[in-house]
Amino acid sequence: MPTLKFTYALKRFFPGLEKTQAKGSSLSQIIDELENKFPRFRTYILDEQGRLRQHVNIFIDGNMINDRIELSDSFSENSEIYIMQALSGG
Amino acid sequence: MFMKSTMLLGTRKGFIAYNFQNGNWKVENLSFEGIPVSIAYADPRNGNWWACLDHGHWGVKLHYSKDRGKTWVETTAPAFPEGEEVKDGVPATTRYIWAMSQGGNKYPSKLWVGTDPGGLFVSEDGGKDFQLVESLWKHPTRKTGWFGGGRDLPGIHSIVVDPRDENHIYIGISCAGVFETTDAGRNWLIRNKGMRADFLPDPNAETGHDPHLLVAAPTDPDTLWQQNHCGIFYSNDGAKNWQEVSQPEGPARFGFAIAVADDNSNQAWVAPANSDEDRTAVKGALCICRTDDGGKTWKDFRKGLPQENCFDIVYRHALASSGDSLAFGTTTGNLFFSSDRGESWRVLNNYLPMVYSVGFGE
Numbered sequence: 500m501p502t503l504k505f506t507y508a509l510k511r512f513f514p515g516l517e518k519t520q521a522k523g524s525s526l527s528q529i530i531d532e533l534e535n536k537f538p539r540f541r542t543y544i545l546d547e548q549g550r551l552r553q554h555v556n557i558f559i560d561g562n563m564i565n566d567r568i569e570l571s572d573s574f575s576e577n578s579e580i581y582i583m584q585a586l587s588g589g
Numbered sequence: 590m591f592m593k594s595t596m597l598l599g600t601r602k603g604f605i606a607y608n609f610q611n612g613n614w615k616v617e618n619l620s621f622e623g624i625p626v627s628i629a630y631a632d633p634r635n636g637n638w639w640a641c642l643d644h645g646h647w648g649v650k651l652h653y654s655k656d657r658g659k660t661w662v663e664t665t666a667p668a669f670p671e672g673e674e675v676k677d678g679v680p681a682t683t684r685y686i687w688a689m690s691q692g693g694n695k696y697p698s699k700l701w702v703g704t705d706p707g708g709l710f711v712s713e714d715g716g717k718d719f720q721l722v723e724s725l726w727k728h729p730t731r732k733t734g735w736f737g738g739g740r741d742l743p744g745i746h747s748i749v750v751d752p753r754d755e756n757h758i759y760i761g762i763s764c765a766g767v768f769e770t771t772d773a774g775r776n777w778l779i780r781n782k783g784m785r786a787d788f789l790p791d792p793n794a795e796t797g798h799d800p801h802l803l804v805a806a807p808t809d810p811d812t813l814w815q816q817n818h819c820g821i822f823y824s825n826d827g828a829k830n831w832q833e834v835s836q837p838e839g840p841a842r843f844g845f846a847i848a849v850a851d852d853n854s855n856q857a858w859v860a861p862a863n864s865d866e867d868r869t870a871v872k873g874a875l876c877i878c879r880t881d882d883g884g885k886t887w888k889d890f891r892k893g894l895p896q897e898n899c900f901d902i903v904y905r906h907a908l909a910s911s912g913d914s915l916a917f918g919t920t921t922g923n924l925f926f927s928s929d930r931g932e933s934w935r936v937l938n939n940y941l942p943m944v945y946s947v948g949f950g951e
Contacts, residue, residue: 508646539663543647546682547668554646584646 501574503529506583513537521580526557526570529580544582554585592914592949597638598924599626599906599946604640606658607937614926614937618658628906630689631950634697638950639716641686641702649683649704653716667702667710667719675706675742676732683708685740690748693755701758703745707735709760711774722774730765730779734796738764738818739905746905747803751810759803759828761815766798767828783831787819801845802905806854812883814857816847816905821859823884834884840871841878841887846908848915850930855883858910858931860903860917870899877908877917877931893934894925906946918944 500520510516516537523529534541544555551557551567558564558581564572574580596607596614604626606618621640628641638658642650652661669681685705692699698715708726710719725731735743740763747761756773759780766781785792786799799818806812811827820835820842835842840861850856858879863869875894878887895901901919908917915927922941925934 512647539665542650542666542668543644546648546680548671548680548682550680550682552646552648 500576501529501578501580503533504579504581506581508584509543509582512543513540526564526572526574526580530570556583556585557581558583592912592928593951595631595950596909596916597629597631597946597948597950598918598941598944599629599641600918600922600942600944601625602942604629604638604658605941606638620654620658620661621652626945627686628689628946629948630946631948632691632700633950634691634694636951639689641689643685649686651686651702651716664716665718667704667708667721669708669721673721673726681706681708684742685744687740687744687746688748688760690750693750693752695755699755701748701750703748703760703762705740705742705744707731707743707745707762707765709745709748709774724775725760725768725777728768728777730796734794735762735765736797738799739801747800747815749803749805749810749813751805752807753810759805759813761800761803763801763818764799765796767800767803767813767815767831769828780828781831782829783824783833784817784822785819785833792819802847804847804849804857806849807851809854812849812854814847814849814884816844816859818843818865821847821884825854825883834880836878836887840876840889841880844903845905846903846917848908848910850910851912853881856881856930857884858908858915859887860908861889862902868902870895870901873897873899875899875901875919875925877915877927877934879931890927890932890934892932893927893936895923904945906948907944909947909949911949914949916947916949918947920944 503521521529559574594609598605603622604620607614608617625643630639638654640652651666654661673681675681688703690701700712702710709722712719749759751757769778769780800815803815813824815822820833822831823834824831844862846860848858874896876889876891878889880887901921918924924937927934
């Protein structure tokens with residue numbers, strides 16, 4: 500199962516969030532899993548049209564995903580998926 | 590005259606509540622430290638506090654507190670239905686909450702919210718869920734006659750509910766203008782007659798106007814005031830006709846904020862700024878201007894306000910009145926208070942973040 504890691508910034512809103520194993524076989528399924536465990540998690544990561552928010556990034560095995568609209572990037576059983584914020588603002 | 594004893598601030602770095610005790614304003618609560626708060630709102634019907642958050646990374650969020658900020662509950666922020674577009678090819682997502690209003694005593698669970706990109710939302714259940722007001726979103730002028738002003742996309746910054754008939758509502762949109770509904774949002778009338786949009790090829794266009802803030806007089810809701818991009822405008826016939834009441838040579842001319850007295854529909858205050866090109870304090874000095882005669886004449890008051898080397902301006906929601914009292918916060922983090930209807934001022938804080946909203950509550 501792929502490993503999920505998160506930016507520490509998300510722990511402010513979801514204190515129980517920590518490194519975990521994901522069951523889903525797509526990014527959308529993984530976000531659904533997280534939404535079930537942490538209600539409103541989806542709204543922090545995706546906008547209401549389902550797109551990755553402008554200042555949120557997802558890395559799969561060190562590479563930023565390409566498809567920020569449909570979240571169709573694939574991963575393997577051993578992948579590491581990292582959900583983080585863009586470093587911007589002041 | 591009686592003054593409400595709570596002051597709520599929405600700032601670039603959090604929600605701040607002040608409480609008036611023993612003749613002084615003291616900070617009672619700081620919440621959401623570090624997070625931009627576009628609007629801090631106290632619902633006069635039940636005392637609930639609302640914080641409209643603009644997380645740079647995580648989107649627009651909405652929280653309320655029933656215990657004066659000790660605990661907060663996150664509720665579902667207004668969201669556009671799947672597939673909605675601002676214009677063809679541009680998906681609609683809530684980018685900012687720019688206005689919040691209670692829906693009236695007759696509808697104790699009703700709340701209105703205005704957003705960038707131009708969506709008006711209503712909640713019928715005390716703010717648990719918000720629905721897009723489709724009639725306005727589908728208004729034939731929206732896609733072609735509305736555009737950004739102050740923000741990149743059109744935004745609803747003013748919601749004025751008539752206390753005599755709470756299905757009667759005015760909204761202010763930058764840039765579109767003033768819209769009125771008499772049936773709780775099913776149908777809308779454009780109320781821009783007499784306004785000018787000097788920045789358009791046709792200054793008298795039906796839409797595209799930029800009312801920076803729209804307010805109504807509590808004692809006479811047919812008297813409306815607006816600080817517009819192109820001057821100060823006044824109506825005493827329920828927005829059917831507007832007349833400009835700016836000082837031709839200023840300083841009461843350009844600005845963002847406007848407030849009207851609780852007990853006198855002809856008394857109003859504005860916070861002047863330099864032209865739209867500069868957006869700085871007029872001649873490096875701050876003043877608040879007041880009219881007592883429906884805009885025929887204005888006085889500028891400066892006592893207690895910085896008169897040199899000053900760059901502060903006042904955002905549209907950052908000037909508020911309550912009885913004899915006024916308060917305003919500035920873009921450089923100064924907060925001022927007056928207990929004599931704006932004639933003299935004292936500093937409450939010089940070291941705040943940029944102030945987005947100031948409002949009084951119980």
